Amino acid sequence: MTTFVFRWGIISTGKIATAFVKDLLVDPKTRDVHDVVHKVVAVGSRTTEKAQEFINTNAGGASSIKAYGSYREVYADKDVDAIYIGTPHTCHYLNALDAIKAGKHVLCEKPVTSNGHELRALLSAADDEGVFFMEAVWTRFQPLCLEVKKLIESGSLGPPVVLQADLSGNFDIQKIPKTHRILDPALGGGALLDLGPYPLVWAIMALYEHPDNKLSAPSVSASMLKTPLTGVDSNTAFTLTFDTAELRAQAVLSCSINLNSVNPGVIIRFERGTIKIYPPIYCPKEYTVEYFDDEGSVTKAEKRVFEYVGGGWHFQADEVARCVRDGKNQSSLWNHNKSLLEMGIFDEVRKQGGYRFPLGVERVVE
């Protein structure tokens, strides 16, 4: 088998860029992946020193990786195939646009943009340039998620009725600076944009993608509780109602930045059983499934545990490489329409919750 060598340029040097690069540098053969191999060839930061420090810390100072003191130099590097963007949410649009205009394929962290208008503009630019573009919804590519999807669609549990999912994280908001990305409205702070993608990805996988739903968009009902510290949402609850001829189901979703995660983090209730997924719901390793008899009593229960090499970000990286190798402009697992659905839902939740970003933060507004 020929191995496809895929060359990444990394934008930013924060927490998630570190985790992603660590996964890229794990030899794919140790994960039993033989068709693609990842190379990090450039790192861009707002200072060259930080870029070099990142390479020293995470890649043993490899001289094969160029350290740039700007993002633009990475976009311009002819040795780079794809750009990984790990900047705060509200930077994604401009970073991705610059990368796309330089003719690079893009994997951009979640949430892909600040709003749906920005995303539509990016997708149109990606289309014009003929490049691959994907939001880094890494959960959707993980083995547990793939197996749960098959289980749901096997029909053995009957139709889904209610999905409950929460992702919370205690960011110690009374103590961190108000300029921290989780608190700063100029960086898209708050629970919804940072944590909301995860409860939502489970709802999209289990309900939106359910064959009976025929890809119909749900209606949205939402409420936000904002912290007086900076006005961003500390707690958000949103319900999605799927009401079609063949699928009638609800997703009850929530996220908080001032609590630890609830356990189980995702519960999917069907007419004839229940699936429970245990935290962390962004890279879960364990789920249980219970099957009911006609009276609703549990007749069979199974626990499934997953193990893999690496942190779990490599699954999406492999997908990007394979899609580009195969000449695709998007992944079928997390395609452009699912990101559009996500951003449409988030826009609606913010509208109902009264959360407006400061003027100028959203780069495209209509």
Ligand SMILES: NC(=O)C1=CN([C@@H]2O[C@H](COP(=O)(O)OP(=O)(O)OC[C@H]3O[C@@H](n4cnc5c(N)ncnc54)[C@H](OP(=O)(O)O)[C@@H]3O)[C@@H](O)[C@H]2O)C=CC1
């Ligand atoms: N998939 C996942 O598991 C996770 C995804 N994320 C997503 O990744 C993004 C970044 O999160 P995280 O890594 O935690 O954030 P960090 O604050 O740790 O890092 C963000 C990096 O972005 C760069 N940057 C560019 N402009 C700014 C700015 N105005 N303010 C601050 N930093 C800036 C900086 O790198 P430099 O100085 O080198 O340019 C900085 O180190 C978010 O969109 C978040 O939603 C976050 C955590 C986990």
Ligand SMILES: O=C1OC[C@@H](O)[C@H](O)[C@H]1O
């Ligand atoms: O994507 C994420 O997953 C883990 C969280 O801790 C982090 O804040 C978020 O950005």
